[in-house]
Amino acid sequence: MPASRLVNTCMTCGGPLLVDYDMDRVGGIVERSTWASRPPTMWRYRELLPLNDPAEAVSLGEPITPIVTLSELDRAPSNLLLLKDDGRLPLGSFKARGMAVAVSRARALGAKALFAPSAGNAGAALAAYAARAGLRSRVYLPAATSEPFRSWPAALGAETVLVDGTIREAGERARSECRGDGWFEMSTLREPYRVEGKKTMGFEMFDQLHGRSWPDAILYPTGGGTGLLGLAKAFDELTQLGWIERRPRLIAVQPDRCAPIVKALDEGTPRAAPWPNPSTVAPGLLVPSPFGSERVLEAIRLSGGAGVTVSDQAILDAMGELLRRHGVSASPEGAATYAGALELLERGTLRAGETVPLYNTGSGLPFDLAALRDLVPAGSPP
Numbered sequence: 001m002p003a004s005r006l007v008n009t010c011m012t013c014g015g016p017l018l019v020d021y022d023m024d025r026v027g028g029i030v031e032r033s034t035w036a037s038r039p040p041t042m043w044r045y046r047e048l049l050p051l052n053d054p055a056e057a058v059s060l061g062e063p064i065t066p067i068v069t070l071s072e073l074d075r076a077p078s079n080l081l082l083l084k085d086d087g088r089l090p091l092g093s094f095k096a097r098g099m100a101v102a103v104s105r106a107r108a109l110g111a112k113a114l115f116a117p118s119a120g121n122a123g124a125a126l127a128a129y130a131a132r133a134g135l136r137s138r139v140y141l142p143a144a145t146s147e148p149f150r151s152w153p154a155a156l157g158a159e160t161v162l163v164d165g166t167i168r169e170a171g172e173r174a175r176s177e178c179r180g181d182g183w184f185e186m187s188t189l190r191e192p193y194r195v196e197g198k199k200t201m202g203f204e205m206f207d208q209l210h211g212r213s214w215p216d217a218i219l220y221p222t223g224g225g226t227g228l229l230g231l232a233k234a235f236d237e238l239t240q241l242g243w244i245e246r247r248p249r250l251i252a253v254q255p256d257r258c259a260p261i262v263k264a265l266d267e268g269t270p271r272a273a274p275w276p277n278p279s280t281v282a283p284g285l286l287v288p289s290p291f292g293s294e295r296v297l298e299a300i301r302l303s304g305g306a307g308v309t310v311s312d313q314a315i316l317d318a319m320g321e322l323l324r325r326h327g328v329s330a331s332p333e334g335a336a337t338y339a340g341a342l343e344l345l346e347r348g349t350l351r352a353g354e355t356v357p358l359y360n361t362g363s364g365l366p367f368d369l370a371a372l373r374d375l376v377p378a379g380s381p382p
């Protein structure tokens, strides 16, 4: 499929489309030191981003996000637990990475109006980057979406539609309403370029950790799985360039009341079955039927990775502990990785001496911890 056409999914099988680069050519024009010598933004990786011209980039100023050492964890004295903090990106989440690239590409290919269902962060990022690009946008949110995620898209100039149900129902409604009139869908894995932006998570880790403390495993809070696929693709491309010798194990963390990917890993099935009656305090992880689950599962398995579930109570405790002990404001999704790490250390899945970055995908600032506590059913397991 040529990259010059504005397309959503594969015309033959309907599955996700991923971008292929001429890696021999890329290897001929960049060296290990090239990226690190450029300004510290996600656009420094431009040879492996799908832009024909750097001027096509729609940017709100995306910094390289810091990696914080969670050193004083007495439960894991010999492990190096790190936290990559994407709460510092525009609108406070990693969704900025994918939307920056996907909106840039959509505009370059002639799109005029963009839409997506969202649990909150993707909607805010889509609205912000579409506004920056001068494009129309529309966001479909579950009706239970909390403030400020509910009002941000409109404040950023997007149309907002509230839909009863989860992101699955929001997506169905979006696809039924946004037909014709130049609407282009920006949902997770239903267009090829958000994954490309998410890849910069892995490239940044390469810049920040390679040669010093290269990860043995990475814990990632998994909803639709674009981030995990982005990490896997980054490590594939770095391997093809001959710049890394070992890929980290990718570990999907999901809430125990909505864990279709972890269940499929446990049961050894090729794709995730829809999760019945899903619920969780982490809105971005409330994805009961992830589109493209086959690719996500394959990426985890090829990395030698695994899955782990955590309770809502453990997620809230982790948010509190990250704040108190480490000074980190983590979203419930990001905090889920901390809860997952404690569980995996106990099980021995994370071995003594290993280096393990946790991926904090969003800031905790938009969340009211007391209101989240009210969402946990009484008598829930810790």
Ligand SMILES: Cc1ncc(COP(=O)(O)O)c(C=O)c1O
Residues within 6 Å of the ligand: 093, 095, 119, 120, 121, 122, 188, 221, 222, 223, 224, 225, 226, 227, 228, 283, 284, 285, 331, 333, 334, 361, 362
């Ligand atoms: C903060 C946060 N973390 C994680 C996720 C899940 O992302 P992915 O689609 O990459 O699995 C989301 C999705 O909405 C999110 O907002």
